């Protein structure tokens with residue numbers, strides 16, 4: 001990286017699972033975490049977002065810790081950065097804020113140490129930190145991702161040009177992913193595993209063949225996590241029914257919740273979002289599009305004020 005220039009790192013939000021694709025499916029969404037970074041004497045994070053300024057700062061900041069950890073893994077020492085941090089991704093709501101922060105930390109280490117990481121390298125590093133590849137994969141690649149993390153290896157495919165959109169119902173309450181994972185069973189019987197994985201397989205086939213009715217049916221039939229998490233999210237069923245009545249082909253818990261995500265064919269989301277906002281004025285309702293770019297790093301030239309895409 002050049003000494004006097006600053007850089008912009010932009011990472012999309014993500015929704016994981018889409019119902020039965022537990023820990024293996026993710027979708028990148030057009031809400032962004034952005035970092036404007038320049039080399040500095042010490043780590044310093046500042047933001048206009050109250051949620052972000054309440055987080056530990058300096059070298060205790062989660063993103064600094066991820067970046068330093070990655071540099072160390074490659075035998076390098078990362079020079080600190082001054083970071084202007086902004087985010088449209090609410091924390092602990094099931095829209096992949098922690099995954100986007102991990103991806104940002106990896107991009108920062110790559111930039112600061114000139115590691116030359118490929119997307120595959122970033123995916124493995126991020127998956128090892130997050131524990132599952134669904135959110136981080138979507139944030140790195142963009143689009144709809146389907147991945148498998150086994151024996152220290154991640155295989156993943158990413159799909160683009162998907163003719164659907166999403167409406168999210170974000171409640172005020174937070175739910176940490178860790179707490180929402182604690183209610184899940186430790187093991188499944190063979191017959192439960194067959195039901196759960198066949199539902200996930202058919203969801204992928206239905207989405208890719210644009211069979212929306214079947215995709216929605218499979219989202220509802222998830223056996224991996226939603227039945228156990230529903231008690232933590234009392235409004236889930238109600239939102240699901242309202243969404244169905246107003247044109248959604250499917251509804252799922254976004255990641256570990258508590259956000260509920262509703263899917264419609266392209267062009268039908270606006271009406272759904274208006275109706276949901278009327279029914280649930282206490283929640284934030286947003287119509288979102290799929291992000292197809294994944295994480296980006298741009299150089300910001302000091303004198304020309306021109307941005308140049310690096311990654």
Ligand SMILES: Nc1ncnc2c1ncn2[C@@H]1O[C@H](COP(=O)(O)OP(=O)(O)O)[C@@H](O)[C@H]1O
Nearest residue numbers: 062091092093094095096097098099101176177
């Ligand atoms: N931009 C960020 N900077 C620092 N830490 C973050 C950031 N985004 C998320 N985190 C950390 O991740 C936690 C939320 O992670 P998690 O429970 O997995 O929820 P989510 O569904 O939003 O990923 C936050 O409470 C915070 O500790």
Ligand SMILES: N[C@@H](CCOP(=O)(O)O)C(=O)O
Nearest residue numbers: 016023094095096177255256
């Ligand atoms: N597969 C994970 C996804 C967690 O997503 P998040 O956005 O809630 O962090 C899970 O379901 O636990």
